[in-house]
Amino acid sequence: xxxxxxxxxxxxxxxxxxxxxxxxxxxVDSSRCVIITDEHVFDAHSKKFKGWxxxxxKAGEHYKVQTTVDSIIEQLIEMExxxxxxxxxxxxxxxxxxxxxxxxxxxxxxxxxxxPTSLLAMVDAAIGGKNGIDVGIYKNMAxxxxxxxxxxxxxxxxxxxxxxxxxNGFTExxxxxxxxxxxMFRELEFYSPESFMRTGKINELIQRNAMLKxxxxxYDEFENGERRLLNFGHTIGHALENQYELxxxxxxxxxxxxxxxxxxxxxxxxxxxxxxxxxxxxxxPAYASFDKQxxxxxxxxxxxxxxxxxxxxxxxxxxxxxxxxxxxxHLEKIINSL
Amino acid sequence: xxxxxxxxxxxxxxxxxxxxxxxxxxxVDSSRCVIITDEHVFDAHSKKFKGWxxxxxKAGEHYKVQTTVDSIIEQLIEMExxxxxxxxxxxxxxxxxxxxxxxxxxxxxxxxxxxPTSLLAMVDAAIGGKNGIDVGIYKNMAxxxxxxxxxxxxxxxxxxxxxxxxxNGFTExxxxxxxxxxxMFRELEFYSPESFMRTGKINELIQRNAMLKxxxxxYDEFENGERRLLNFGHTIGHALENQYELxxxxxxxxxxxxxxxxxxxxxxxxxxxxxxxxxxxxxxPAYASFDKQxxxxxxxxxxxxxxxxxxxxxxxxxxxxxxxxxxxxHLEKIINSL
Numbered sequence: 001x002x003x004x005x006x007x008x009x010x011x012x013x014x015x016x017x018x019x020x021x022x023x024x025x026x027x028v029d030s031s032r033c034v035i036i037t038d039e040h041v042f043d044a045h046s047k048k049f050k051g052w053x054x055x056x057x058k059a060g061e062h063y064k065v066q067t068t069v070d071s072i073i074e075q076l077i078e079m080e081x082x083x084x085x086x087x088x089x090x091x092x093x094x095x096x097x098x099x100x101x102x103x104x105x106x107x108x109x110x111x112x113x114x115x116p117t118s119l120l121a122m123v124d125a126a127i128g129g130k131n132g133i134d135v136g137i138y139k140n141m142a143x144x145x146x147x148x149x150x151x152x153x154x155x156x157x158x159x160x161x162x163x164x165x166x167x168n169g170f171t172e173x174x175x176x177x178x179x180x181x182x183x184m185f186r187e188l189e190f191y192s193p194e195s196f197m198r199t200g201k202i203n204e205l206i207q208r209n210a211m212l213k214x215x216x217x218x219y220d221e222f223e224n225g226e227r228r229l230l231n232f233g234h235t236i237g238h239a240l241e242n243q244y245e246l247x248x249x250x251x252x253x254x255x256x257x258x259x260x261x262x263x264x265x266x267x268x269x270x271x272x273x274x275x276x277x278x279x280x281x282x283x284x285p286a287y288a289s290f291d292k293q294x295x296x297x298x299x300x301x302x303x304x305x306x307x308x309x310x311x312x313x314x315x316x317x318x319x320x321x322x323x324x325x326x327x328x329x330h331l332e333k334i335i336n337s338l
Numbered sequence: 339x340x341x342x343x344x345x346x347x348x349x350x351x352x353x354x355x356x357x358x359x360x361x362x363x364x365x366v367d368s369s370r371c372v373i374i375t376d377e378h379v380f381d382a383h384s385k386k387f388k389g390w391x392x393x394x395x396k397a398g399e400h401y402k403v404q405t406t407v408d409s410i411i412e413q414l415i416e417m418e419x420x421x422x423x424x425x426x427x428x429x430x431x432x433x434x435x436x437x438x439x440x441x442x443x444x445x446x447x448x449x450x451x452x453x454p455t456s457l458l459a460m461v462d463a464a465i466g467g468k469n470g471i472d473v474g475i476y477k478n479m480a481x482x483x484x485x486x487x488x489x490x491x492x493x494x495x496x497x498x499x500x501x502x503x504x505x506n507g508f509t510e511x512x513x514x515x516x517x518x519x520x521x522m523f524r525e526l527e528f529y530s531p532e533s534f535m536r537t538g539k540i541n542e543l544i545q546r547n548a549m550l551k552x553x554x555x556x557y558d559e560f561e562n563g564e565r566r567l568l569n570f571g572h573t574i575g576h577a578l579e580n581q582y583e584l585x586x587x588x589x590x591x592x593x594x595x596x597x598x599x600x601x602x603x604x605x606x607x608x609x610x611x612x613x614x615x616x617x618x619x620x621x622x623p624a625y626a627s628f629d630k631q632x633x634x635x636x637x638x639x640x641x642x643x644x645x646x647x648x649x650x651x652x653x654x655x656x657x658x659x660x661x662x663x664x665x666x667x668h669l670e671k672i673i674n675s676l
Contacts, residue, residue: 082641105480130446142443144443301418303446306420307422
């Protein structure tokens with residue numbers, strides 16, 4: 001196990017890499033904790049949860065809504081949870097988002113930590129303190145930014161991870177490579193997906209990505225600059241995700257291809273082919289036909305919009321991204337021409 | 339008009355005392371603001387709201403719930419509000435609590451300010467960044483701590499304030515006097531309520547109380563010490579408020595009398611008589627019969643509880659309060675004996 005502490009504006013997160021879930025009881029008082037997890041994780045790893053207070057949610061993005069938060073709060077009241085309780089989100093991104101949000105508002109804020117169980121949550125969702133819920137088709141419309149006290153990495157959880165979930169995780173890893181790490185991009189081009197999935201190599205890859213993201217967040221916790229780069233592929237991706245039956249990975253993958261093409265008009269980016277090839281190699285879709293008007297109506301409510309402009313993340317080259325405000329009307333034209 | 343800036347941990351609040359509501363347009367861009375108010379305030383001062391985007395809520399604590407927040411978020415989406423929008427809560431404590439909460443979670447947090455219209459909101463509720471909603475009979479069970487960018491004091495709003503609302507405000511003023519300001523306590527004993535209500539003297543009293551609270555919050559924003567003193571009378575008060583048909587002022591007034599009596603057992607406080615007399619002079623109830631078991635079941639879920647103890651605010655003398663952890667079982671005995 002390796003412990004790394006990352007400090008943010010007013011708080012810090014302890015990262016426990018290559019850890020074992022059973023060790024968690026050594027860093028917290030389990031009688032003063034409540035685990036939030038979902039049915040899938042609970043059923044697949046029920047032994048791990050013995051001796052813990054648990055709130056088990058229905059699984060899926062569909063339940064990342066206020067009603068679920070209401071139910072968590074009601075159960076915490078029943079459990080007589082007080083301000084010194086810690087919530088621990090054990091699950092994928094939906095579970096960590098809801099847990100972080102519930103902990104941020106319950107009794108005006110209690111401690112929380114995560115044990116992410118999906119690759120995507122390990123390299124992305126669990127890190128950086130953004131939490132929230134969806135409102136209708138709008139993703140993460142309500143939420144806060146508040147850092148977990150700890151993130152606990154037990155890759156044993158990945159043994160039961162479905163292939164589609166591996167792909168979701170690799171989407172964010174490829175995103176990190178695109179915006180910040182050309183060397184990792186080349187490594188991903190060189191090795192097969194399986195060579196990461198079935199070996200100890202995954203621990204190394206997870207740590208590299210977690211630290212990449214944590215470092216970006218550390219210097220721009222409230223997303224006034226650098227942190228925006230992490231939205232690469234997410235503007236169009238999010239607009240697609242809740243409208244179509246796409247996984248987060250599929251939606252963001254298509255979003256990254258779109259953003260690569262849009263970059264060509266602004267930064268003369270000329271490596272869209274490499275991005276598309278890498279996505280395909282990891283089993284992700286690069287293109288899809290979609291109702292452009294419908295996507296555009298969601299884009300207009302994107303959190304990154306300001307007046308008539310949207311801050312859009314473009315690639316200059318593999319490993320180097322920039323944020324550029326683009327007029328919505330201009331963006332609409334380019335998207336229509338894709 | 340007098341402007342005072344108070345800085346907190348990571349943000350600051352500008353207090354505009356003795357201000358005129360019409361001046362608000364000079365400090366914000368009204369096209370990028372949404373006013374949140376309630377029917378009563380909107381109807382009584384409709385002229386003031388001309389040229390502003392408004393969301394008008396049903397009036398009353400009964401509506402300080404998640405459903406109201408959901409409806410605000412839906413309306414903000416319809417208005418295409420973005421991250422640079424400012425919400426302005428114009429109303430009493432319910433409106434400022436909901437506005438602060440909605441602004442704290444919408445798009446993971448946007449700016450907000452207040453123009454409090456009740457005496458209670460002016461001297462207490464609008465200050466200090468605590469916001470939230472009730473969950474069932476539990477007050478402020480969900481919320482955050484986040485400071486308003488500005489608080490705008492226009493005492494013209496008080497001209498239409500019902501007498502019961504004046505009394506609610508004086509409850510918190512008397513609380514401030516009890517815990518922190520013996521000189522103000524003597525002043526309140528000396529002058530008649532009317533001499534504050536009908537004269538310019540009210541501006542001075544409001545500013546004194548607002549600054550008293552802001553100073554306490556400044557040095558303990560997240561309530562680890564000194565700020566707890568502001569809960570004097572609120573532990574039992576809150577347990578009474580949502581169970582009985584009591585106004586906040588009435589409930590807290592009874593709560594202060596109880597807390598004064600409880601203080602006698604712990605600190606040898608011997609001025610309960612003066613507290614009771616002052617409350618009565620300002621038209622507030624000092625005693626009430628209530629179902630002690632029912633109140634106690636709510637107390638067990640008080641936010642200030644930790645394990646089997648509750649941090650209870652006691653008076654040592656008029657103007658000097660202390661926090662003492664009291665065992666719930668011990669507290670139950672004392673309350674039963676009152």
